Structure formats: C-alpha cells, structure tokens
Amino acid sequence: MVSQNVVVKNEAGLHARPASVLVKTASRFKSEFFIKMYGYSVNGKSILGVMTLAAESGAEMELVFEGEDEQEALEAVVQLFENKFKNQQL
Amino acid sequence: MKELQPKILSGRPAAQGIGIGKIWILSDENKPVHPEKINKKDVSKHLEKYSNAKVVVTEDYERVKRLPDDFDLSEIIEAQIQTLNDPEVDKQVTKKIKNELNSAEYAIFSTYNEYIQLLEAADAKWANERTIDIVAIRDELIQATKEKKRVFDVRAGEIVFAEDISPTAMVKLSHKNVGGIVMEKGGLTSHAVILSQSLGIPCVINAHWNRYNIASGNSAIIDGSTGQVILRPSRKQIDEYEKRREDEINRYEKDLEWAQKPDVTKCGSEFKLRANVEFLEELPKISTHGASGIGLLSTETILFDADDFDVADQIEFYKKVIESVTEHAITIRLFDAGGDKLIEGSEGEANPFLGWRGVRMLLDKRNLLKRQLEAIYTVAGIYPGRVKILIPMISNVEEIRIVKKYCKEVQKSLEQSGINFDKNIPIGIMVEVPGIALMAAEAAKEADFFSLGTNDLTQYTLAVDRGNERIAHLFDSYHPAVWKLINMTKTAADNAGIPVAVCGEMAAYPEAAACLMGLGIKDLSMNSSSIPRVKAMLCNHELSEMQLLSERVLMAKELIEVHELLENWRTK
Known part of the structure; x- marks a missing residue:
C-alpha cells in the first residue's frame, strides 16, 4: 500500500471535469484507489464518489493505492493534482 | 367537451424569435419510480435488465459524442459515460437487486437519488448544475430497462416544453430543428440557452407551464423577445403571430442589407455600432451583422468554463476574439461576477445586486485581477491600440485609482519578464451606479472613457x-x-x-438609439442581432431630427410621455 497527501490547486476545485480526468487516469491502473478526506473514504475510480467530496480549492486529501502497479498509479495521479488537471491526454 | 381557453404565460426572454407549433413535452416520462419487490428467481432477469440498459444508454452517449460538436461538450459527455459505468453505482444497484430484492427500476432510481442528494447537499457552485445531468442518466436508464427508450421523436417546428434541459439532451435537440424551447427552470448562462441563441431557436425560461393542463400535441406560441408563451392559442392569435413572424423575418432580411453600409446618418454624421459579446459562439455573427468591433466583451464565461483563471487560457480567449473583428478594437470588461452571476463566496447574499460584485470583488481577489490584467496587457502588446479595459460597478472614484495602480504593477512585472505589452491601453469605467453618474465630472478626471450600462443604471436608479x-x-x-x-x-x-x-440593451432599440445619438452619444454597443435594425434607423435619419427628439425626451415629465415620444418617432 502506498499513500500521499495532496492539495487541490486548481481554483475552481475538484468539479466534474477534473473529477472525470482523475477517474479516467486512475482507471488505467489495476490497483485499488481510495481518496480519504474529512474522515470519509471514497473509491477514486467512482466519478460520483469523487464529485460528492465537493473538494474546493485548497482542500487536502490522502490518496491511497493498493495493488501491483500502486507506485506507478500514485505518481500518475499526484502529477494530475500538480498540473491542476490540465492538458491531459485522454 | 368544452374547448379550453388560451392561456398566456410570461417567462424570461432568453433567445429571440417567434415559434408557432405543436407542443412536445420532454419531461413527459419522468414519473417517480415506486419500490417494487421481486421474487428471488427473477433476480438474474433484473440484473440483466440493468446491464442491458447500461449498454443501450452508453451507446446512445457514444453516438452523441461522435456528432459534430461546435460547443465543446465532449468532456461533459465523457463524464456522463463514466457515470454510467461508475463501479460504486454498479455495486449499489447490484446489491439492491440481489440482496434486497428490488426491481431494477427501483434499484437504479434509489441509487442515483442517493448521489443526487449528496451532491445537492454539497454547497459547491457546480454541484447543482451537475445534478441535472445525473437525473438525465437515471431517467434514461429507467426508460431503457422498460425497453422503452426515451426517444427524441420531436419533429421540426415543434415547441419543446421541459423542466430543464441537460447539455446532452440539448445537443440531441439541436439537430432536430425545433421551433422553440420553453423551460420551467434554466439560467441565462445555461448551455441550453447559449445553444438556442447561437442556433437562432426562440427560447423562454422560467415559464411555469407545468401548472397547466397541457399535453403533447396541443399548440403553442412562443415569443422569445418578450418572454410570452401562449398555450392553446386561438386562430386569431396564431394568425397574428404568423404575420408578426413573417414581418420579423422580412424586416430582418431588409435590415441585414444595411449591415454592410458605412456608419453614417442621412446627413453624413458618423457613428459606431459595436457588438456586445459573451460567448465565442457569437463571434461569426459580428462581421456579418456589420459591427465595428466589440464595445463590450463580458469575461465571466471564462470563470465558468475554465478550471482555472489561467493567464495562458485567457490570452488565447482574447486572441480569438480580437482576431474575429479584423482591424477593429475590443473593449474588455473586467470580471463582473456577482449579482445574478455567481462566483464562489458570493452565494447567499440578501441583496446580490447591491453586493459583492464587479470591482468590489476584484479588489478583494487581487490575484484574479492581476492575472486578468496580465493577460489583457500581453494580448494588447500583440495588437497595440486595439484593446481597451472597462471596470465594472464603480461607485467611488477611489476605486478607479486603485485599479490603475494594479495596472502599473502588472506593467512593471511584464517589463521585468521581458514581455511585450501595450502601455497605453485606455482604462474606462462602467457608469451603472447612479452615484457615479452624479459624480461623473470627478470620475472623468480618472477614467479615460465612460460606458453607460443602462440595464443596471435603470435597476439602481428606480x-x-x-x-x-x-x-x-x-x-x-x-x-x-x-x-x-x-x-x-x-x-x-x-x-x-x-x-x-452606451453598452446596455437600450441601444438595441432603434428609437432609443436615435435619441442617444441626439444626445451626442455616437458609440453604441448591443447584441449583434440588433445591429442591422439600429443601423437602418440611424442611416435613414438626419442628426438634427434625432437632436430634436432627444431635447423633447429630456423635457418629458413622466415615463408615459417618453414612451409616446419614442413610439411616435419609431412609427412616423
């Protein structure tokens, strides 16, 4: 299991479009993926789950991956947060 | 059976034009689904119904995704497809069928509703908008389980009546050549409205048709300029509106001939008609309608569309706009969020129009302001002399000075980064608060130009x-x-x-435009579809006639007098 804390940097927060990019990226990997925030834990491959977090700019969350490609998956998703979910090749 | 009387509703005008046709109700089939228990032996049948429905609806969205899309909705549709195949939803629905012995319909209905409630409870500004799309998926899936797919069997010329229209439904409808759109809900910046405007479909929002007993197949008239909707119109009303529609089309075509003529009155006095622009989709209409550039570029859409207020994105947006007006100039109004246009943090004000909006918000969100100025100065560096800045909602002269101070700061940092910029951009203010109109002599010492926002000026004055x-x-x-x-x-x-x-709606009325000309205001900005008719009016009159009109209007003692003067002028 690997995990890392990240901060939502894009000003509009984790709304539908970024959530869609996040889910799309995470779904490329085999590992299970959970996002923990305010004591909640949601499946990071569930777009509705991610959207219900309603994470605004500045929100902090923990990304948890478990599975054979966990390290690779974590890096890819952390990168998304860093890039503010921009310019992703979908 | 007694013939039902015609009924006139009034909603909010959202897209111009007159539509006459049969009613087609979009929300017809969205009845609530009631809990229904199934037998154990039917579990596999219901699971199969659910998975078939997913395939059918997903295919439907994949098809929409492949349709020509000028409006950049592909990302929304992508999110819809992800929602349909959401693993947590799958788990929930399966559990509700398998363990709790619910019907597939009810399992889908209740699972999606749980998410809809969560999203509605989250107070992010985008969350409520998204629920429309999720409700659409829920209902489409339920229809599909009944093997009765929600078909868009609307025919050309029919008038769509809906509660609200999701972006995906709107894309489907936009290929059907409908005669008009009437919505219970909707906002002026919703996708449905933007698309209606750019496709020329008459549209009225906030019209409460649901209260009346109407059915698909009844007739209706919609007037997108006034917001009136007539249910079950009489023969006489239909004739009247048909004539009006025909006149409107004829007049529009005749006026369009004026669009390419020079901006001069009958006596040779020059004027300038410019376009108010909010969406990129409006750009192609500007030159065909004869506008001399853009007198008001609203930039709030950048706030709604972009994930961030990125400088590079903004530069790209401004470049697209300026390149569409060939040699002309554009006036960029700084973000005027607030009032009826929400930005995070401004919700829930008791008096939003008197609240945290325009320059008041910008001076609190200084990074936002600086980033916008940076983008504008950089673009102006590429097109020197063609960009102006307009500050919204100024109520104190001091505010102009502070914004100008930020302009200086931004110029300095651009200089240090070696970026080419235009340091002579004129900085003007919106005159929309009566207090600043009364103090115009003082404001004129700080501002390079004035732009009268007559809609807000009216609202605040009265x-x-x-x-x-x-x-x-x-x-x-x-x-x-x-x-x-x-x-x-x-x-x-x-x-x-x-x-x-003047950049308010007032300038779009030919007789009011003539009166403004008479006052000496010769730079008028309006929605581009109104330009031809205003131009026709101004080109066909002499300035002295317009001066006479404005002198009389200024002497009018009551509203009704002004109406009579302008009405007589228009019909003389």
Whole structure:
C-alpha cells in the first residue's frame, strides 16, 4: 500500500471535469484507489464518489493505492493534482 | 367537451424569435419510480435488465459524442459515460437487486437519488448544475430497462416544453430543428440557452407551464423577445403571430442589407455600432451583422468554463476574439461576477445586486485581477491600440485609482519578464451606479472613457429588481430619471474631453438609439442581432431630427410621455 497527501490547486476545485480526468487516469491502473478526506473514504475510480467530496480549492486529501502497479498509479495521479488537471491526454 | 381557453404565460426572454407549433413535452416520462419487490428467481432477469440498459444508454452517449460538436461538450459527455459505468453505482444497484430484492427500476432510481442528494447537499457552485445531468442518466436508464427508450421523436417546428434541459439532451435537440424551447427552470448562462441563441431557436425560461393542463400535441406560441408563451392559442392569435413572424423575418432580411453600409446618418454624421459579446459562439455573427468591433466583451464565461483563471487560457480567449473583428478594437470588461452571476463566496447574499460584485470583488481577489490584467496587457502588446479595459460597478472614484495602480504593477512585472505589452491601453469605467453618474465630472478626471450600462443604471436608479416578477413592469429604461443621468454623464465627459459609449440593451432599440445619438452619444454597443435594425434607423435619419427628439425626451415629465415620444418617432 502506498499513500500521499495532496492539495487541490486548481481554483475552481475538484468539479466534474477534473473529477472525470482523475477517474479516467486512475482507471488505467489495476490497483485499488481510495481518496480519504474529512474522515470519509471514497473509491477514486467512482466519478460520483469523487464529485460528492465537493473538494474546493485548497482542500487536502490522502490518496491511497493498493495493488501491483500502486507506485506507478500514485505518481500518475499526484502529477494530475500538480498540473491542476490540465492538458491531459485522454 | 368544452374547448379550453388560451392561456398566456410570461417567462424570461432568453433567445429571440417567434415559434408557432405543436407542443412536445420532454419531461413527459419522468414519473417517480415506486419500490417494487421481486421474487428471488427473477433476480438474474433484473440484473440483466440493468446491464442491458447500461449498454443501450452508453451507446446512445457514444453516438452523441461522435456528432459534430461546435460547443465543446465532449468532456461533459465523457463524464456522463463514466457515470454510467461508475463501479460504486454498479455495486449499489447490484446489491439492491440481489440482496434486497428490488426491481431494477427501483434499484437504479434509489441509487442515483442517493448521489443526487449528496451532491445537492454539497454547497459547491457546480454541484447543482451537475445534478441535472445525473437525473438525465437515471431517467434514461429507467426508460431503457422498460425497453422503452426515451426517444427524441420531436419533429421540426415543434415547441419543446421541459423542466430543464441537460447539455446532452440539448445537443440531441439541436439537430432536430425545433421551433422553440420553453423551460420551467434554466439560467441565462445555461448551455441550453447559449445553444438556442447561437442556433437562432426562440427560447423562454422560467415559464411555469407545468401548472397547466397541457399535453403533447396541443399548440403553442412562443415569443422569445418578450418572454410570452401562449398555450392553446386561438386562430386569431396564431394568425397574428404568423404575420408578426413573417414581418420579423422580412424586416430582418431588409435590415441585414444595411449591415454592410458605412456608419453614417442621412446627413453624413458618423457613428459606431459595436457588438456586445459573451460567448465565442457569437463571434461569426459580428462581421456579418456589420459591427465595428466589440464595445463590450463580458469575461465571466471564462470563470465558468475554465478550471482555472489561467493567464495562458485567457490570452488565447482574447486572441480569438480580437482576431474575429479584423482591424477593429475590443473593449474588455473586467470580471463582473456577482449579482445574478455567481462566483464562489458570493452565494447567499440578501441583496446580490447591491453586493459583492464587479470591482468590489476584484479588489478583494487581487490575484484574479492581476492575472486578468496580465493577460489583457500581453494580448494588447500583440495588437497595440486595439484593446481597451472597462471596470465594472464603480461607485467611488477611489476605486478607479486603485485599479490603475494594479495596472502599473502588472506593467512593471511584464517589463521585468521581458514581455511585450501595450502601455497605453485606455482604462474606462462602467457608469451603472447612479452615484457615479452624479459624480461623473470627478470620475472623468480618472477614467479615460465612460460606458453607460443602462440595464443596471435603470435597476439602481428606480430601485427595481428586474428579476422580481411582481415589479418587473416598473423596470423601464425610458424613465425620465434614467435619461437625465445619461445626459449628465455625457455633459461631464464632454467637459473633460473623454468619450462616452452606451453598452446596455437600450441601444438595441432603434428609437432609443436615435435619441442617444441626439444626445451626442455616437458609440453604441448591443447584441449583434440588433445591429442591422439600429443601423437602418440611424442611416435613414438626419442628426438634427434625432437632436430634436432627444431635447423633447429630456423635457418629458413622466415615463408615459417618453414612451409616446419614442413610439411616435419609431412609427412616423
């Protein structure tokens, strides 16, 4: 299991479009993926789950991956947060 | 059976034009689903129903995704497909069927509803907008389980009546050549409205048709310019509107001939008609309608569309706009969020129009302001002399000075980074608060130009909330007090030697435009579809006639007098 804390940097927060990019990226990997925030834990491959977090700019969350490609998956998703979910090749 | 009487509803005009046709109700089939228990032996049948429905609806969205898409909705549709295949939803629905023995319909209905409630409870500004799309998926799946797919069997010319229209439904409808759209809900910046405007489909929102007993197949008339919707119109009403529609089309075509003529009155006085622009989709219409550039570029859409207020994204947006007007200039209004246009943090104000909006918000969100200025100065560096900045919602002269200080700061940092910029951008202000119109002589010392926002100026001068149905009739830009403030602003600007423009809806009415010309305001900005008719009016009259009209209007003692003067002028 690997995990890392990240901060939502894009000003509009984790709304539908970024959530869609996040889910799309995470779904490329085999590992299970959970996002923990305010004591909640949601499946990071569930777009509705991610959207219900309603994470605004500045929100902090923990990304948890478990599975054979966990390290690779974590890096890819952390990168998304860093890039503010921009310019992703979908 | 007794014939039902015609019924007139009034909603909010959202896209111009007249539509006459049969009613087609979009929300017809969205009945609530009731809990229904199934037998154990039927579990596999219901699981299969669910998975088949997913395939059918997903295919439907994949098809929409492949349709020509000028409106950049592919990302929304992508999110819809992800929602359909959401692993947590799958788990929930399966559990509800398998363990709790619910019907597939009810399992889908209740699972999606749980998410919809969670999203509605989250107070992010985008969350409520998304629920429309999720409700659409829920209902489409339920229809598909009944093997009765929600078909868009609307025929050309029919008028769509809906609760609200999701972006995906709107894309489907946009290929059907419908005669008009009437919505219970909807906002002026919703996708449905934007698309209606750019496709020329008459549209009325906030019309409460649901209360009346109507059915698909009844007839209706929709007038997108006034917001009126007539249910079950009489033969006489139909004839009248058919004539009006025909006249409108004829007049429009005749006026369009004027579009390419030079901006001069019959006596040879020059004027400038420019376009108000909010969406990129409107750009192609600007030159065909004969606008001399853009007198008001609203930039709030960047706030709604972009994930961030990225400088590079903004530069790209401004470049697209300026390149569409060939050699002309554009006036960029700084973010005017607030009022009816929400930005995070401004929700829930008791008086949003008197609240945290325009320059007030910008001075609190200084990074936002600086980033916008940086983008504007950089673009102006590429197209020197063609960009102007307009500051919204100024109520104190001091605010102009502070914004100008930020302009200096941004220029300095651009200079340090070696970026080419235009340091002579004119900085003007919106005159929309009566207090600043009264102090126009002082404001003119700080501002390089004035732009009169007559809609808000009217609302603030007359203390009428134009969104409030009960008093909407009191909202009238022809009020003598409004004309007085316009004239005061013009006089102060003349004394200081700075230009004045009008960028409110008022300029779009030919007779009001003539009166403004008479006052000496020769720079008028309006929605581009109104330009041809205003141009036709101004080109066909002499300036002295317009001066006479404005002198009379300024002397009018009551609103009704102004109406008579302008009405007589228009029909003379």
